[in-house]
Amino acid sequence: MPPPEESERPRPLIPANPMLQSALMKQTLRHDQLSCRLQVDGVPDVSAGQAADAVGIITGWRLQWVGRPELEGEREHLLALMEVVLPYARHLISGVGRRFGGEERPVQIEPDSGGGHRLELRSRQSGNPSLVVQLDDAELADLVRVLDDLRLDPRLQLSLALPQPLPLRQRELAERLPLQRRLAAPVGGLAALAAAACLALILPPPPAPAPTPSAPAAAVKR
């Protein structure tokens, strides 16, 4: 039997070239909210036996905002974003607004003096200015929702080492009150104590008690 023509030969479903394989298996996870869209590109980790529609290796991500510059980066940047935004949201539910992410971290979020939230993203490359995004409460909630949707997406088969939300301690909750109000009680107490001490110094001392008649009698007996 003669060999079949080139066009008649059955083609393999998965090409032998690994580069082409990964290109064909590329997956995109997209999560939308009204003001933002998070898109994560990746491929399944074939060595871990993941399904073809899973994402085990993140190759890139994009966060698109309405009327704002698009953010993009690698897996580390996405994790850094989640590591600061989700705990920040957790604290806000308890009414505590504090900064998350320090100067050395690529992402930082803190309450804005104008009433919103200030998200700052720093580039690793020196000379590149950091990008600051001002968010209102609704936009922050949208961002938290897309990050939640992503981390709970069953197709994302990647262990995210994110901090567990924990109850706040009394000391952390005290940050809800401004410093002036927190200091009001102890400062007031100290002022009252100082005023009482001054008043006690001004008052004349009581007269010395007169000697009792029994004292000389006791001396005579000796």
Added chain:
Amino acid sequence: MTQASSPAHLGHPLPRRGLERLDLLLLSLEALDLNGGEAMVWMSEQLGFSELFPNRVELWKRRCHNPLRRACRRGPISAIETDALIRILCQMADRLYPMLRTLLSTSEAPELLAQRWQLFQDRLAELIRERMNPRRSGVQQLLDPAMGAAERRQMVRSLSLAAGEGGFERLRASLLDAAA
């Protein structure tokens, strides 16, 4: 937030302040949704809590553990029951998320936004007067149009950040906060 590790605070019953906040958040959802009471019962059935809360009375009895209620129920409430209430709250907040978002957005027209907040405030005040003990200072503060504004905004913001499946752990941890 990792799904694998089991947090140490799981299984702890909510403290008094947590029960207060949980019931007030549920009340806020009722203020946003005119049919909120019915929706809560329906959501409980949808989430498979029919055994815990077989009818609306049982659901109402659990909410009455709030110390601010007029008819406050004493005794412990189990962590399973409070978890179920938190799940119902998160799913309802998810359903009402567009309304919550509208209240929080600064891109809305200020007049329209003020009207929406006023409507929310009026409905919430009505529900609070109906169900809460007016002699409690916390209730009086919530009813005060000026003093309660920050607290009402905080409740709406908390609901928006706790909406959906992902909000459950955040809200639960927050309700277990230490007494301030």
